[in-house]
Amino acid sequence: MLSRNWRHLCRRYSQAVTFRTNENSPAQQNDKQVGLFYTVNPDLCKQLFSHGGFPKSFMKQTKTFTETAIMVRQPALDLINCIRASDMDQPAIRYVLYGEKGTGKSLTLAHLLHYAHEDGFLIVHVPWVSEWLRRITRHKEMSNSQTREGLVDLPLDAAAWLIHFKSQNQKLLKSGNLKTNKEYVWSKREKTEVGSPLSDLVELGINRVKYACDVIDALVDEIKILSNNKQCKTFVAIDGFNSFFYPLTRLNTPTKRKVEPDEVTLTSSFMKITKNDWKNGVIVVTADELSVPEEHHESYLPRYLLYKKGFEHLDPFVPIQINRYSDKEFMTCVSYYRDRLWLRGPTEIEMELKFTSASNPYKFMEQCAPL
Amino acid sequence: MSLIIKHLFIPTKSLCANFQQPLVRNITRYSTKSPVISSNNVLNSLTDWETLNKKKKVSKAMKAYLERAQEHDDFMKRQQFEYNIGKRHLANMMGEDPETFTQKDVDRAIEYLFPSGIYDPAARPLMKPPEEIFPARKAAEFDEAGRPHHYLFYTGKPNFFKVMFDAAENIQLSYIFEDKVLRKKATPDPDGTLNLSSSVWLTKDQLEQMLVENITDLEYDNFKLVMERLASLPYAYRHKEFIEKFRKSLGSQRFALEIPKPSYDDNGRAFITTYECLRKKARGDVTLRSPGTGKITINGKDLTYFDDIQSREQVVFPLIFTGMQDKVDVECNIEGGGPSGQAGAIRWGIAWSLRSFVDTDMLQRMQVAGLLTRDNRRRERKKPGQPGARKKATWKKR
Numbered sequence: 001m002l003s004r005n006w007r008h009l010c011r012r013y014s015q016a017v018t019f020r021t022n023e024n025s026p027a028q029q030n031d032k033q034v035g036l037f038y039t040v041n042p043d044l045c046k047q048l049f050s051h052g053g054f055p056k057s058f059m060k061q062t063k064t065f066t067e068t069a070i071m072v073r074q075p076a077l078d079l080i081n082c083i084r085a086s087d088m089d090q091p092a093i094r095y096v097l098y099g100e101k102g103t104g105k106s107l108t109l110a111h112l113l114h115y116a117h118e119d120g121f122l123i124v125h126v127p128w129v130s131e132w133l134r135r136i137t138r139h140k141e142m143s144n145s146q147t148r149e150g151l152v153d154l155p156l157d158a159a160a161w162l163i164h165f166k167s168q169n170q171k172l173l174k175s176g177n178l179k180t181n182k183e184y185v186w187s188k189r190e191k192t193e194v195g196s197p198l199s200d201l202v203e204l205g206i207n208r209v210k211y212a213c214d215v216i217d218a219l220v221d222e223i224k225i226l227s228n229n230k231q232c233k234t235f236v237a238i239d240g241f242n243s244f245f246y247p248l249t250r251l252n253t254p255t256k257r258k259v260e261p262d263e264v265t266l267t268s269s270f271m272k273i274t275k276n277d278w279k280n281g282v283i284v285v286t287a288d289e290l291s292v293p294e295e296h297h298e299s300y301l302p303r304y305l306l307y308k309k310g311f312e313h314l315d316p317f318v319p320i321q322i323n324r325y326s327d328k329e330f331m332t333c334v335s336y337y338r339d340r341l342w343l344r345g346p347t348e349i350e351m352e353l354k355f356t357s358a359s360n361p362y363k364f365m366e367q368c369a370p371l
Numbered sequence: 372m373s374l375i376i377k378h379l380f381i382p383t384k385s386l387c388a389n390f391q392q393p394l395v396r397n398i399t400r401y402s403t404k405s406p407v408i409s410s411n412n413v414l415n416s417l418t419d420w421e422t423l424n425k426k427k428k429v430s431k432a433m434k435a436y437l438e439r440a441q442e443h444d445d446f447m448k449r450q451q452f453e454y455n456i457g458k459r460h461l462a463n464m465m466g467e468d469p470e471t472f473t474q475k476d477v478d479r480a481i482e483y484l485f486p487s488g489i490y491d492p493a494a495r496p497l498m499k500p501p502e503e504i505f506p507a508r509k510a511a512e513f514d515e516a517g518r519p520h521h522y523l524f525y526t527g528k529p530n531f532f533k534v535m536f537d538a539a540e541n542i543q544l545s546y547i548f549e550d551k552v553l554r555k556k557a558t559p560d561p562d563g564t565l566n567l568s569s570s571v572w573l574t575k576d577q578l579e580q581m582l583v584e585n586i587t588d589l590e591y592d593n594f595k596l597v598m599e600r601l602a603s604l605p606y607a608y609r610h611k612e613f614i615e616k617f618r619k620s621l622g623s624q625r626f627a628l629e630i631p632k633p634s635y636d637d638n639g640r641a642f643i644t645t646y647e648c649l650r651k652k653a654r655g656d657v658t659l660r661s662p663g664t665g666k667i668t669i670n671g672k673d674l675t676y677f678d679d680i681q682s683r684e685q686v687v688f689p690l691i692f693t694g695m696q697d698k699v700d701v702e703c704n705i706e707g708g709g710p711s712g713q714a715g716a717i718r719w720g721i722a723w724s725l726r727s728f729v730d731t732d733m734l735q736r737m738q739v740a741g742l743l744t745r746d747n748r749r750r751e752r753k754k755p756g757q758p759g760a761r762k763k764a765t766w767k768k769r
Binding site for chain 1: 667673674675680683684687691696
């Protein structure tokens with residue numbers, strides 16, 4: 001038993017050089033680490049991604065592998081360099097990640113989030129827009145908006161997002177430097193004063209679910225003002241952004257009327273924050289085929305997925321394509337999977353897997369599962 | 372002179388058989404003395420008469436056989452004549468030269484003049500030379516006296532049992548030789564090998580055709596058993612000729628086909644295009660370029676043209692089998708059918724084109740792996756009264 005463990009250990013450490021990098025901070029990574037895996041600290045992982053942010057299949061894999069390892073890939077490095085090099089006094093630059101299904105858009109976004117967290121950004125991260133607009137659970141709660149006529153609130157989803165926001169920005173919110181600039185009156189008794197900390201606003205939204213959507217709206221305004229005043233820099237990341245522009249959602253009002261995305265209060269809030277009328281921020285969104293129904297999977301290009309409306313809303317933006325694995329990335333991935341005993345068998349199968357998965361990261365992961 | 376005597380003599384013989392002996396004696400005496408011819412000549416005339424007598428002793432079996440043979444010959448002659456006439460008619464109908472009208476043209480003409488929708492090709496109208504249609508017959512197996520030529524004639528299947536005997540004898544010889552080698556009284560041929568991997572035993576039908584005898588399944592099994600045993604012996608190569616007679620090579624007719632030489636494009640890369648890659652309803656063409664990097668293009672897309680793993684594997688299989696996956700580039704245009712049909716067609720096309728880029732040994736292995744064989748299966752039609760081609764409705768008592 002002991003000798004077997006030794007053997008395993010030896011094997012692991014003999015391979016460790018080839019596919020893993022010890023540079024665990026995204027800010028320090030450079031071209032030397034392209035194609036290598038780095039491990040995310042479990043505590044940080046819990047803080048950033050416990051309420052979503054990784055695709056489900058990847059979550060399952062991290063559980064199996066007992067670690068969260070993300071591959072350093074070229075688009076992420078390029079984006080980090082871009083963000084560093086850009087002038088924060090100019091209006092926020094918008095980046096659109098796009099690519100085929102399963103090439104790692106969401107994971108690239110997660111990598112960037114890690115960077116943003118390290119660099120002290122205030123993170124506004126929507127894990128998956130379709131979760132709000134297209135996924136109908138049994139307890140999906142909807143109500144007509146009190147403040148804005150003809151719009152629909154998703155109070156539970158909004159509150160859940162506020163919790164996510166709170167846990168992602170624990171440090172910044174605790175420091176108490178961020179204060180509100182306006183007074184918000186929610187009801188006769190409840191109101192938020194000028195100069196109260198931002199965390200109070202978030203807490204209120206979480207405790208009083210009824211106002212969660214309005215709180216988000218206020219929060220977005222506040223963040224924009226704070227960023228303009230250089231009190232914080234903001235990183236906006238929205239996964240599956242094109243869902244906001246798909247003509248219909250799956251939501252129905254109590255009167256069985258189909259709801260359009262524009263009629264949801266959350267949509268309008270996040271539309272506001274993705275406009276480039278504010279400074280000191282970075283906006284990264286993804287255009288994903290998977291966030292729209294299957295009959296619209298003809299192309300993965302942003303123009304097709306965002307429709308004319310979304311395209312014009314985001315224009316001008318920087319498109320960044322996420323490609324399938326290159327040969328080098330594929331080989332490091334193979335050795336990582338071999339290290340995790342996710343892939344076994346003779347070396348000849350690698351060539352075959354490369355062809356059958358067409359170097360698509362998701363397909364490759366899936367096809368290794370039974371091996 | 373002797374002729375006259377004979378003429379005189381024959382009726383007397385038939386009339387008065389009783390007096391035959393003395394009469395003959397008298398006359399011969401007479402004849403020998405009277406002319407001035409040599410005694411030799413006379414003797415000749417006597418033997419002539421005796422052979423005539425012998426000819427009459429043809430056995431009944433022989434007579435029957437001769438009659439049958441005559442009949443068969445006449446029949447075949449008639450058939451041949453009719454076939455030739457028919458061929459000329461066909462040639463005239465088709466407006467071609469009857470002198471240069473070949474069997475191939477005949478088949479074409481028949482297909483044109485008698486179009487048939489019958490599914491089974493064997494049931495369609497045909498016109499073939501009579502020797503192809505009527506089975507060959509054995510030549511006479513016995514002499515004029517009715518005695519068989521073959522020592523195994525009375526087994527009923529002399530050719531078959533002769534083969535079996537020969538095989539058994541070869542086995543014995545092999546054993547003896549082995550003993551000799553052990554006692555160091557003989558040396559085996561160091562280069563002698565028997566390679567059976569590229570051929571198979573004759574099938575029962577082929578064996579029957581070869582022996583011109585009908586054999587039963589049991590007899591065929593015995594034949595195979597004996598031959599396998601002979602072939603498995605260490606010194607079987609000494610009876611190579613005998614064994615090869617009963618084997619048919621797998622790839623002979625395939626590789627007899629010309630393997631095309633690749634042409635060269637502007638960049639100096641060798642390329643070869645295979646047209647008519649078919650499988651199910653899919654039709655297409657495949658172009659292979661060498662040297663390449665293993666890039667596969669299908670209708671302008673890469674391997675993701677196929678969604679399922681199986682189809683992708685089908686396409687890649689010939690490349691991986693031959694180890695050419697990063698040495699060639701593949702371009703395909705394919706249309707019709709579904710994914711599996713298209714993948715199968717491309718697989719065949721790639722394998723067929725790869726022939727120009729691999730050595731004969733690999734060619735042999737590809738043949739054995741079934742890469743160079745076309746899959747000619749088609750969708751089976753639905754039958755009336757049942758929900759599918761074979762499927763029956765669930766049986767319900769009432």
